[in-house]
Amino acid sequence: MAKVLVVGNGAREHVLGRQLLKSNQVEKVYCAPGNPGMLESGIEIIPIGVTDFGKLVEFARKQGIDLTVVGPEQPLQQGIVDYFSTAGLTIFGPTQAAAKLESSKEFAKKIMQEAGVPTASYVSYQDEATAIKGLAKNDYPLVIKSDGLAAGKGVVIAKSQKEATTTIHKMLGEHQFDTKSIIIEEFLTGQEFSLMAFIQDEQIIPMPLSQDHKAAYDGDEGPNTGGMGAYSPLQHFPSDLVNEGVEKIIRPIIRTLKKKNIAFCGILYAGLIMTDSGPKVIEFNVRLGDPETVVVLPQLQSDLYEMLQGLLHHQVPVVKWQKDQVYLGVVISSQTYPQASARGVELADFNYLPSNITVNYAGVSCKRDGQLISNGGRILCLTTGASNITKAQAILYGWLNQHPILGLRYRSDIGDKAK
Incomplete structure (x- = not known):
């Protein structure tokens, strides 16, 4: 029986660990550093930071870990895959170059x-x-992006020259996102959506399309966040869109990297927008999206562990996705997110969810009596599946509206664009 190490501590890693535990081949899943909410799912948490590569390798060797899967972007940027590979350990994710x-x-x-x-x-x-x-050469709105990693918050849609000037000063003057470079690009109109794929060289296994909700408040108002909710699949989009995305976007990117002697193994996340002239790329991520993962991975009916090992060994794994339900995920955040994090709100109500709602924990910690409390910006994500988006919304929002919790908030319109 296999042992798996998941690197990360959020809702994405919670659902990833839970999905890996479904495998008949997996006996134990560890998560480093994880969060105490994961314990309820049988995931063992290990107090090692995501960039403490030496301790992670030491733990993987000592425990006989058969596979390590990386959740967040920071360790990937800093070269965790290269480090583990040099140590002779099996890890799924892109190299620092990729x-x-x-x-x-x-x-x-x-x-x-x-x-x-x-x-x-x-x-x-x-x-x-x-x-x-x-800025004098631009029309508004326009998009300003910090060049480096910014936890999903380094993008501003500036509606005026004043707002653009302020944003540029924050990014290049105050170095708010620890960046030395920015990109100013044209504003594209259309519905945004995400296409994620498991990749090993030219073998590409696409996942069902999903749609994230980045803005903090209902109606896509307010500042960008790491994501306030998502749903999947996108039944109102063309059925051939996944294949189009693979052949016109993902495969050309993988081949272009290969020409530069950069092999890609891991997850490629294409953040796309459906314009009048077809899908265009807004951004690429090289890991599973959060919160998209909580509505996409539960749709996998085949064995995730078997698939990842198959890809790493250049085999062609059998992959099956469900097609009958829509999955909805609603993020519950602190009242002050994304401007500030908060802690101390008791989460006891989430211990008594109905069987058709799953909780994926993120920003939580534990009191002495074992009770979970909030400790961060995004606290958890609730997920459900139903035959259509309206029924899924009725399940999740029906429960949330009956259990208001002071100090926490959520968007009440996740999935509305599917109607």
């Missing part, structure tokens, strides 16, 4: 241009004064 697709938006744009992949036109800047001067 992870630049997410860690550098300018690198991603250049790869897209070379691959002929449709995306917004852009200009990059390293200097605040030059960037502000360049």
Whole structure:
């Protein structure tokens, strides 16, 4: 029986661990550092940070870990896959070189241009004064992106020159997101959606499409967050869209990287927008999306562990996804998120969920009596499945509306665009 190590501590890693435990081949799943809410699912949490590669390798060797799966972007950017591979350990995820697709938006744009992949036109800047001067050439709204990792919050849609100037100052003047470069690009209109795929070289296994809700408040108002909810699959989109995304976007990117001697193994997440001229790329991530994962992975009916090991050994695994239900995930956050995190709200109500609702924990800690309390920005994500989005909303929001919890909030319109 296999032992698996999941690196990360959020709702994405919670559902990833739970899905791996479904495998008949897996006896134990560890999560480092994990969170105490995962214990209820039989996941063992290990107090090792996601970038403490030496201790992670030491733990993997000592426990005889058969597979390590990486959740968040930071350890990928810092080269955890290279580190584990050098140590002779099996790990699923992209190398540090391949992870630049997410860690550098300018690198991603250049790869897209070379691959002929449709995306917004852009200009990059390293200097605040030059960037502000360049605003005179733009129409509004426009999109300003920090070049590095920013936990999903380094993107601002500026509706005026004043807002754009303020944003540029925060990014290049105050270095709010620890970046030395920004990208200013055209604003694309249309519905955004996500296409994630498991990849080993040119073998691409696409997942069902999903739609994330980034803005903090109902109606897509307020600042960007790490994600306030998602649903999947997207039944109102064309049925051939997954195949189109694979052949016109994902495969050309993988081949272009290969020409540069960068092999890709892991997850490629394409953040897309459906424009009048077809899908275009907004961004790439090199890991599972959060919260998209909580509505996509439960649709997998085949063995996740078997699939990942098959890909790593250049085999062609059998993969089956459900097609009868829509999955909805609603993030419960602290009242002050994303401006600030908070802690101390008791989460006892979530111990008594109906059988058709699953809780995936993220920003939680444990009191001395074992009771979970909030400890962060995004606290947890509730998930359900139903025959259509309206029924799924009725299940989740029906329960949430009957159990208001002071100090926490959620968007009440996740999935509305599917109607």
